[in-house]
Amino acid sequence: MKIYLAPLQGLTDWIFRESYTEHIGHFDKTFTPFVRVQGGDFYRPSQCNDLLPERNIFQKPVPQFLGRDAASFKVFEELCIAQGYTEVNINMGCPFPIVTGKQMGAGLLQHSADVDRLLEGVFSNSDLKVSVKCRLGQQSADEFAPLIPVFNAYPLEEIIIHPRVGKQQYKGEVDIDAFVHYQSQLQHPVCFNGDIVTPADVERIRQLAPQVSRFMLGRGVLRNPFLLSELRGEELTLGQKAEMLRGFHQSVIELCKQKYSGDLHFLKRLEEMWEYQADAFEGGRKIYKQVKKSKNLAQYEAVVFQAINEMC
Numbered sequence: 001m002k003i004y005l006a007p008l009q010g011l012t013d014w015i016f017r018e019s020y021t022e023h024i025g026h027f028d029k030t031f032t033p034f035v036r037v038q039g040g041d042f043y044r045p046s047q048c049n050d051l052l053p054e055r056n057i058f059q060k061p062v063p064q065f066l067g068r069d070a071a072s073f074k075v076f077e078e079l080c081i082a083q084g085y086t087e088v089n090i091n092m093g094c095p096f097p098i099v100t101g102k103q104m105g106a107g108l109l110q111h112s113a114d115v116d117r118l119l120e121g122v123f124s125n126s127d128l129k130v131s132v133k134c135r136l137g138q139q140s141a142d143e144f145a146p147l148i149p150v151f152n153a154y155p156l157e158e159i160i161i162h163p164r165v166g167k168q169q170y171k172g173e174v175d176i177d178a179f180v181h182y183q184s185q186l187q188h189p190v191c192f193n194g195d196i197v198t199p200a201d202v203e204r205i206r207q208l209a210p211q212v213s214r215f216m217l218g219r220g221v222l223r224n225p226f227l228l229s230e231l232r233g234e235e236l237t238l239g240q241k242a243e244m245l246r247g248f249h250q251s252v253i254e255l256c257k258q259k260y261s262g263d264l265h266f267l268k269r270l271e272e273m274w275e276y277q278a279d280a281f282e283g284g285r286k287i288y289k290q291v292k293k294s295k296n297l298a299q300y301e302a303v304v305f306q307a308i309n310e311m312c
Contacts, residue, residue, distance in 0.1 A: 001202075003231055004160075006193060006218035007031040007064050007089075007133075010272060014055040015255040021058040023247035025228040027217075030059055031133070034066035034091045037076050038102070051083050060084075064133070066091040068104050068114065070121020077126055085128070087157060090118075092134035095166040106135045106166025112146040119154045131157040133193070138166040141178040152187045160191040160216055180209050189214060196220045199230050222276035242311045245280075249304050253297070263296045270300060281307050 005012055005020075005027045017030050032050045036043035049055070051063050063085055065076045073090070080088055092115070094105030101107065108115055122130055132151065137143030143165075151159060163179035164172065174194040183190040191214035192205050202215055221227045225245065229236055236244075252270070260266040274291045278284030287307045294300040 001231070002028040002191075002214045003228060004028060004191060004193075004214065004216040005030040005221065006216045007033045007091075008218055008222075009033040010269075011222060011276075012218075014050050014052075014061075015252055015259065015269075016273070017061060018055070018058050018255060019248050019251035020225070022251060024225055024244045026059060027228065030061040031089055032061045032063050034064045034094065035076060035079075036066040036099075036104075037072035038067060038104075040071055040075055042075070048079060051079065051085070053083060062087050062089050062131070064089045064091050066094060066099065066104055068102070068108055068118065070118055070125075073118070073122050074125070077128060080128065087129035087131070089131045089133055089160075090122070092132055093160075093162050093166075095135065095164075095169045100138060100166050106138045109134060109136075109143050109147065109166070110138045112150050115147060116150045116153070119150065123154050129157045130154075131160065133160040133162070135162050136165050136175060136178055136182070141165060141175055144178070144182050148182065148185050152185075156188045158189040158191055158214065159186055160193050160214075162194040163192075164194060176205070176208065179205075183209055183212060191216055193218065197223065197227070199227075202231060219276055222273070223279040225277070225280055238311055242308050245308050245311070246305065249308070253301065266297065267294055267300060281311070 005017065010033070012030070013033060021027070033047070035047045035051070042048060063080050065073055065088055067073055067076065077088065091105055092108050094100070096105070099105040099107065103111065103114070161179055161183065163174045163176060164170070179192065190212055192212055193216035196202060196215060196217055197220040205212060205215070217227060225248065226236060226241060252273070256266050256269060260269065271292055274288050278288035281287055287303065290303040291300060294303060
């Protein structure tokens, strides 16, 4: 079984990935949050900083492209090759209207001919390994059916499927039945992504689709940093968990110091992480409130490391 870390914008950036890999566990693959290329230009050039080799020392991630045409992909590819990457991922799953309204992310899935045109352009002129991360559609899971012959026509490294449609965003249930139905028709390795919070969730998928052996963790591993260990059958003591979390959070703080100037931006970034991380602690909602009330780094550190020390 292979276990991946999902690309979550603003959450699983290089700071999280480096800190997690050094102190908690090593995923089989990690993916960068998307780099958006539109009209041949980087929509937000700062997104490219997540790919810098000096920010990915402990594990080289798979860079993710967000765009709608082969010309934009070429711009992204040149950046990746220059940084030493050999594999990339195409985002066809982002559900947010600001993206889907531009016929990118999940918004591209309604247009199988455009998906075909994009992949044809990519594979006609690229030596990189290319995978796709997608949803079942934008409006309906029925939109996936015409995509199957398109995906099967190209030598994709793998297809990562989040079995919701774009309009759901992250609401409602994942459509396991549709996932099982469609994955059996794909000729590529398939990875399941979506609402994995316990080992039982993975076991359920493996029973329904025994050939699926790749799983991507997202918010589940933010809420339970030891989910990766649990899936691998590793047993950790409370003391070991506390030591790992202490190292992880100290690393996050040190790397945030490199990226942010001033406590305001610094604390906002950490607050976003703690919206999920609080679930790893008994009385976590109270800890989260204290994190939000922190006015400076010293207050934040006092709250966080006290919570970790009380685990033992």
